[in-house]
Amino acid sequence: MSTATAHRPALTIPTIEASPEEIYDIELEHSLLEANARLAVENRDVLDRHGITAIDFMGAIGSGKTTLIARLVEKLKDKAGVAVFNGDATTSDDQNRVAATGIQVVQLATVNGCHLDANLVGKALKKIQLDGLRLLFLENIGNLICPAEFPLGAKARVVVISVTEGPWSVRKHPHMFLGAQIVVINKTDLAAAMEVSVEALAADVHKLKPDIHVIPTSCRTGEGIDAVAAALLAI
Numbered sequence: 001m002s003t004a005t006a007h008r009p010a011l012t013i014p015t016i017e018a019s020p021e022e023i024y025d026i027e028l029e030h031s032l033l034e035a036n037a038r039l040a041v042e043n044r045d046v047l048d049r050h051g052i053t054a055i056d057f058m059g060a061i062g063s064g065k066t067t068l069i070a071r072l073v074e075k076l077k078d079k080a081g082v083a084v085f086n087g088d089a090t091t092s093d094d095q096n097r098v099a100a101t102g103i104q105v106v107q108l109a110t111v112n113g114c115h116l117d118a119n120l121v122g123k124a125l126k127k128i129q130l131d132g133l134r135l136l137f138l139e140n141i142g143n144l145i146c147p148a149e150f151p152l153g154a155k156a157r158v159v160v161i162s163v164t165e166g167p168w169s170v171r172k173h174p175h176m177f178l179g180a181q182i183v184v185i186n187k188t189d190l191a192a193a194m195e196v197s198v199e200a201l202a203a204d205v206h207k208l209k210p211d212i213h214v215i216p217t218s219c220r221t222g223e224g225i226d227a228v229a230a231a232l233l234a235i
Contacts, residue, residue, distance in 0.1 A: 013099055014127040015107040016120050036150050039118035043153025046125055047136065053235055054136040056116075056152050058176060059160035060169070061142030064186040066097060067219045068160060068228070069137050073101050075229045080134035085124050087116040087141045104128045115146040118153055135232065144173040156180075156235045158228075162187040163196040170204035177205055182213045182231055189218040 047054050059065045069084060076082050083104040099105040106124040108116055121138065138154055140147045144161075157180040161169050164187055170177060177183060183205050191198050202214045213231055217224030 013096070013105050013107050014124070015109055016123045016127065017109045017111060033149065036118045039122055040151040040153040043118055043122050043125060044155075046122075046130075047153060047155070050130040050133065052130065052133045052136050053156075053232075054138055054152070054154040055232060055235070056138045056140060056147070056154035056157045057160060058140045058144070058147045058157060058180070059142065059162075060144045060165055063142070063160045063162045063165065064219055065139055065142070065160050068184065068186060068217065068225075069139055070098050070101065071219050071222075071225050072137070072229055072232070073098060073103055075225060076135065076233070077101060077103055080233070081132045082135045082137065083128055083133055084137045084139065085116075085121060086139045087120075104133075110141060114141055114143050115150050116140050116152055117150050121152045144169070144176050148176045148179055156182065156232075158182045158184060158232075160184045160186055161201065163191045163194045163198065163201070166194075167196050167200060170201055170208070174208050177208050177212070180209075180212065181235070182215065182228070184224070184228060185214065185216045187218060187220075188216045188223055189220050 057065050057069060073082055073084065084098050085106050085108050086098060087108045087110060106127050108120045108124060110116065110120070116138065138152055159176055159180045161183070163185070185198050185201050188198055198216050202216070205212060205214050215224050215227050215231065217228060219225070
C-alpha cells in the first residue's frame with residue numbers, strides 16, 4: 001500500500017436504512033403500492049421545484065449498473081451537477097466507488113428488501129444539497145422484477161441488462177422493460193464469448209415497446225457511454 005493510499009481519509013457517505021416499523025405502519029394505513037405512489041409524487045414535486053431530473057437505474061445483479069453510473073458520472077459531473085443514491089441490501093462497496101469521483105452520494109440500505117421505495121428516496125433527498133444539481137441517479141437493487149412496481153419519483157427509468165445474463169432476459173421479464181424509457185445492453189465486448197446476439201436482445205425489447213431507446217454499451221471499451229450520457233441529458 002502506498003503512503004498516499006494509507007493516509008487517504010475514509011469516505012463519509014450518509015446511509016438511509018429501511019425501518020420495518022415504518023413499513024408496517026404504511027401497510028396498515030393503506031395498501032403498500034398506493035402509499036408508495038403517493039410518496040413518489042411528493043419526491044417528484046421536490047425534484048421538479050429544484051430543476052432536478054432523477055433517473056431510476058434498474059437491472060439484475062451483475063448487469064453493470066454501478067460501473068455504468070460511475071462512467072456516466074465521470075462524463076457528466078463537469079457539465080451538470082450530479083448526485084447518486086445507491087441502493088444495496090447491506091454493503092457500501094458500490095457507493096464507495098462512485099463517491100470517489102467527488103460527487104454527493106447516499107447509500108439506501110434496504111436490509112432484506114428487494115427494491116428501493118419512495119420513502120427511502122424521500123429521506124435521502126433531505127441529506128443532500130439540492131441546489132445546483134441537474135441529475136440524480138437512483139441505482140436500484142439488483143432485481144429484474146420487484147423494482148418495476150415501485151416508482152420513486154424519477155422522471156425516467158433505465159433498464160440495464162448484460163449479454164452475460166443470456167439471450168432470454170428480456171422475454172423472461174417483460175414488465176420491467178414496459179415501464180422504461182431507455183434500455184442499455186451492457187458488456188457487448190463479451191457478446192461473442194457468451195454467444196449472445198446484441199441485435200436479438202434489442203429486437204426483443206422493441207417487440208415489447210417499439211419506441212424505446214436501446215443503447216449497446218461496454219464500460220470496458222467505452223462503447224455507447226457517450227450515447228447514454230446524451231440520452232440522459234435530453235430527458
